[in-house]
Amino acid sequence: MELQPIYEKLQIQEMNQMQKSTFQASENEQDIILLSPTGSGKTLAFLFPVLRNLQKDISGIQAIILVPARELALQIEQVFKNMGTDFKVTICYGGHDKKIEINNLTQAPAVLIGTPGRVAYHLKNNNFEPKTIKTLVLDEFDKALELGFEEDMSYIINSLKNISQRFLTSATAMDNIPKFVGLDNEKTINFLKLGEAKPNIQLKKVMTIPEEKLETLFKLICKIGNKRT
Template identity: 50%
Template sequence: MQKEKYSLGNILTNLKIDSLNEMQQASVDANKHHNDVILLSATGSGKTLAFLLPILENLDPANKNTQALIVVPSRELALQIEKVFKLMGTGYKITACYGGHLRETEENNLIQPPAVIVGTPGRLGDHIRRENITTAAIETLVLDEFDKTLELGFQEEVSFIIESLPNIKKRILTSATESVDIPDFLALENPEKLDFLPEEGTPAARLTIKEVLSPENDKVETLFRLICYLGNRSTIVFCNHREAVERTSKMLSEKSIINTFYHGAMEQQERDAALCKFRNGSVNVLVTTDLAARGLDIPNIRYIVHFHLPHTEDSWTHRNGRTARMEASGTAILILSPDEKRMPYLADEVVENIELPATSTIPDKPKWTTIFIAAGKKDKVNKVDIVGFLSKQAHLKKEDIGLIEVKDFFSFVAVVKSKVQNTLEMIKNEKIKNKKVKIDIAR
């Protein structure tokens, strides 16, 4: 039987996991005995695997149609789920559909129906209206981060999607908060609720909370001094507005802090470049809106800096969920101006004050620089091709090449900063896969 190919042991080995955690095992067990399951568990606790395994259990290898649909609030979460599913090595096909991705590419991916589709409400609804997705065989529906998905603006689209699925037998809803009423159109029947949230929704104990008092209402100078104090560590700085993100990033750059910014109004390639540079260590500071508070798969983030105070406790929880994930520790830092006070929901928290030194030393510059290559999966280019190209044409050693990310139509590769200019000079007239493509420092 095909199922032997993807035993749980093989999947865990592929994911480099020793065993399921308590929450994941509870989800697997509950889904065997209940059609509808609501799973509440903290960000970073492994919810993705907790619903992918039950999906897998219900897939029929003889059925060549799409059998499961996963609805998510952001393209980043869709890509993360797609990545985990592929790493599981089951032999089943998955496709991600999201705004900012070429619809023609997705349409081509949907010609041979994937067993599983993951996507954002707007793009999924669009494909269903265009009849690119055959809905008749879809029996499993997952709403991941359903509280966010069902927020104002998504309700109508999610309702349309569900109305378009005539044969749903299983529904799985997951969230890191319990903060939204479940609408009637989901038609849940006696759902089994698994609550693995920390008591009263507090952040995990491994999260340390600190604060810095800014002497001025304009807190950029304090942020600069704080980053100098923290040193060359992976740090996300949260602002409440896109304009503030770009302004703050620019002012940090003017003070010689290497950083990048990220928000929802950027083009997809710009967003991919920003996240890749942060992931691969070309920059250690990411300035962003709450868009980065959910679904980003970036390991080893040490500090979360709340440059602007979060509007809600939910936002506070999700921002901090980017650090102190699984077994790691992390620190959330508030920057308070003279006119600002600590949020009421932190009244019972131990918050340590940081006294910044009088003089600031610029942190060491990152050792990596990210190179952009205008070729990707659709050009039949993969990571092995890129390593071979850089090794042969630029004489780079293995240790000179860092993280490589290959997208549909372009790729990013980290190269030791000291060798970038020489590398670009040596490869400027060379071809990848017999094709001349643009190669330059990622912007």
Template identity: 50%
Template structure:
């Protein structure tokens, strides 16, 4: 269960952001109005915040299962997104799982199920195969840097 869920304005203030940029505003509107959204924008324009803010709105604070899955092509991006979620202080638990570190660490973190799970495809596949968490409650799927994922296979 989540603790002390924060409103979007509180999150933005915590991040010292006082106004969203036009891409973020348009992205949030598109995500809120559509079940499927593709967001194309150059690196450094705030895409992560643009997809995380509406994602947080869709989470159920009473649910104790993974509700959002973010698939990324690299451990660096997984760690970056996990850091952003934590810096937001949303009240929801987030964990990044990725190759190059002990799977035992993932297992420990997954025992305290996060609302938001961020991971690389290979490591996520390992956990899916071992049924270490249920996918039944996942309402949101984000594939970040999909173009890079295609390039690296």
């Protein structure tokens, strides 16, 4: 896979260290647990290996990315599109028009991004064929469990019989990972120490009343001047 053209489209010089570590460790279909703070670049960390796994001569869905929230699905879709590949990507999530999603799945994308509930719905209704899916990503898996998606995720993963590589990402360390995830001889990449260096931020409360909010804000900005806020 030629990386330089993708770097240019993403307007980056290269991967950061966490992304490089994930890319290298995930060679040879190694299962990966990626622990890294929010905002550290986990999306590209798994999208580069996902892209490396995609094959142009396969017409069905090859990779599925499960996320706990619609906003995250939209974000990942945009990043993948920004990579400028020839592979089709589509998303499905609760609240989105099911007819549009079914239509998008008719001509199967290479990558499917979705929330567990909606992906499970499409699976149960045979709206896509799971047998070609080889790569599974569980992004922000800790949040997905917190939000109660365990049953849907278990159903989905048990329906994917040909998974050859799994990626699990989390912004927090996890004591126990449910067996339904199906990790096999996984490698853990832990960059959570990056989040230990917290900025020295002071919080101050300014009391006002609704009718004077704008005036108070104006006075506050004048008082702060050119200091960072």
